Ligand code: OGA
């Protein structure tokens with residue numbers, strides 16, 4: 001009996017078009033978004049232009065070191081940047097978003113075939129973060145599944161809508177390749193790392209979790225969030241989206257900044273595993289997603305990490321008497337165990353790895 005109430009839920013999409021949001025979506029006042037930021041019709045003065053990195057320059061020996069400097073500066077200051085000229089055709093990016101939208105538009109019974117509260121399941125459809133446990137709900141439905149290598153995972157993906165496996169597959173493959181180049185650049189950018197290629201195999205064979213987010217238009221976007229403040233656990237997240245709505249926190253000032261988007265660009269966010277590997281030199285990005293009254297927003301987050309069981313600690317070249325080791329080793333697999341045992345807003349996995357000074 002309990003199982004039934006746990007496995008069924010009301011999706012955010014089913015609430016679209018209502019006049020008010022249900023109580024369970026209403027955030028405590030201090031966690032509510034500043035919806036002035038949401039005014040994407042004008043170029044709001046609070047919009048932060050995040051660094052734009054031309055990836056074609058990373059692959060040219062003449063401009064590589066300058067590009068590595070740009071990556072270092074972006075990772076040091078903010079932990080977020082955009083890439084352009086990344087080699088992925090716009091059609092691949094757009095097709096992936098369009099087929100994701102088609103998935104969410106399927107009848108509920110079709111999507112519910114993938115409903116699961118077990119974070120270890122290879123494919124999961126759900127709403128909010130964890131509809132059984134969340135204190136305040138996120139105005140969001142999601143589909144999550146693994147992707148690298150495609151041959152190992154794509155048989156688990158939805159067959160409906162037709163073309164899903166092919167289109168998501170092309171996107172996932174391209175974004176994974178991009179990630180290998182970017183992670184290599186991030187590691188090279190860490191001053192003191194002597195041998196930047198020793199992680200190449202782990203990066204190539206790393207885990208890739210595709211997170212498709214569907215944020216319906218929301219009648220009270222000042223009271224709710226599509227996703228509450230969090231960091232992503234992996235090394236980096238590469239985000240492809242249809243509308244503005246992503247915000248990041250500047251930890252120096254504690255202020256939230258909306259991210260403006262460039263046509264064809266992809267947003268790169270540093271995750272906890274990079275913070276750990278860099279021994280705290282780079283910090284993972286605190287971010288959230290706002291919603292808006294007019295439009296549905298879709299995003300695809302590709303969350304990369306080293307292989308799921310691979311224990312990751314600080315790169316030892318970065319540890320010395322001035323910079324003592326600051327994190328214990330952890331893995332993506334242990335992170336999954338942690339989040340299935342702890343609720344959102346409880347202790348973060350990375351905090352359990354921090355070594356007190
Ligand atoms: C995520 C995420 C932000 C967005 O999926 O982890 O932070 O803009 N998404 O959808």
Ligand code: NI
Nearest residue numbers: 230231232287
């Ligand atoms: Ni995220």
